[in-house]
Amino acid sequence: MPIDAARALAAAPRVREIAWDHKDVLLYHLGIGAGVPATDPRELRYTLESRLRALPSFATVAGGGPPGVIGTLSVPGVDVDLARVLHGGQGLEIHRPVPARGRARATSRVVAVHDKGTAAVLVLRTEAADAAGPLWTDEAEVFVRGEGGWGGERGPSGRPAPPPAGEPDLVVERPVREGQALLYRLSGDWNPLHADPAFAARAGFGRPVLHGLCTYGSTLKTVVDTLLDGDVTRVRAYRTRFAGVVYPGETLRVRMWRGDGVVRVAVGAVERDDAAVLADTLVRHG
Numbered sequence: 001m002p003i004d005a006a007r008a009l010a011a012a013p014r015v016r017e018i019a020w021d022h023k024d025v026l027l028y029h030l031g032i033g034a035g036v037p038a039t040d041p042r043e044l045r046y047t048l049e050s051r052l053r054a055l056p057s058f059a060t061v062a063g064g065g066p067p068g069v070i071g072t073l074s075v076p077g078v079d080v081d082l083a084r085v086l087h088g089g090q091g092l093e094i095h096r097p098v099p100a101r102g103r104a105r106a107t108s109r110v111v112a113v114h115d116k117g118t119a120a121v122l123v124l125r126t127e128a129a130d131a132a133g134p135l136w137t138d139e140a141e142v143f144v145r146g147e148g149g150w151g152g153e154r155g156p157s158g159r160p161a162p163p164p165a166g167e168p169d170l171v172v173e174r175p176v177r178e179g180q181a182l183l184y185r186l187s188g189d190w191n192p193l194h195a196d197p198a199f200a201a202r203a204g205f206g207r208p209v210l211h212g213l214c215t216y217g218s219t220l221k222t223v224v225d226t227l228l229d230g231d232v233t234r235v236r237a238y239r240t241r242f243a244g245v246v247y248p249g250e251t252l253r254v255r256m257w258r259g260d261g262v263v264r265v266a267v268g269a270v271e272r273d274d275a276a277v278l279a280d281t282l283v284r285h286g
Contacts, residue, residue: 005113007077013109018063021101022049031184032217054098056235057217059136061187072124072142083203087212088143091239095134104130114155120147160279163266168255178249184214210246234285243279
């Protein structure tokens with residue numbers, strides 16, 4: 001069996017030392033679409049080192065190593081074809097503002113393996129801490145097609161909930177550049193699904209798709225810029241479920257509903273009749 005759930009859950013945590021500086025943060029911000037217009041003072045907070053503030057979702061690429069989706073595939077008990085792997089969801093809890101330069105110890109382990117019958121879902125939790133204490137905790141849900149059916153626990157429902165009732169408080173459209181995936185992958189996710197047409201075809205897609213974490217970061221930036229006064233330090237937690245793919249060159253429609261200390265978000269692809277790409281999305285803030 002390609003996935004041995006008991007072995008994956010019992011595996012020792014993977015511990016690595018990570019470091020990043022302003023160049024890594026700047027590259028990440030450009031990769032999620034910052035810098036348009038290039039001279040806008042609000043964009044310079046993301047693109048000019050003298051004003052730089054790291055968007056909290058930078059934590060998903062800090063250190064430049066493979067993202068959780070790829071890292072999960074190296075866990076003992078997991079031996080699957082990368083072409084069958086999809087990023088199912090992502091959660092992030094921020095314990096302190098992410099610095100634009102830093103060093104930390106990142107500890108990762110599989111904390112859950114769910115049997116969906118026709119697929120498996122693995123949850124990889126990573127906790128990062130520096131000398132001053134915890135920085136962030138993130139969880140990546142990894143969906144592996146064709147690897148279920150061993151009789152394990154099904155886990156939570158994978159069906160996205162409908163968007164909040166009523167009209168959104170704000171709707172923003174964000175174009176995705178044609179070469180966006182090629183730039184974003186320089187932050188560490190080298191999965192050929194996002195660059196190689198032949199590999200994308202083997203995975204069942206007509207052409208390379210945008211990284212889910214790129215859409216994730218772009219959406220958080222939209223919320224911060226429009227509803228949180230551009231203050232990245234107000235973000236406390238951020239989670240989403242990846243409901244569909246985005247193709248470079250498309251336009252994202254970001255719908256936002258304000259709540260008490262939270263913003264609920266739904267994201268669709270404009271050119272495909274608002275086909276859902278992010279669902280069950282929540283930004284908790286102070």
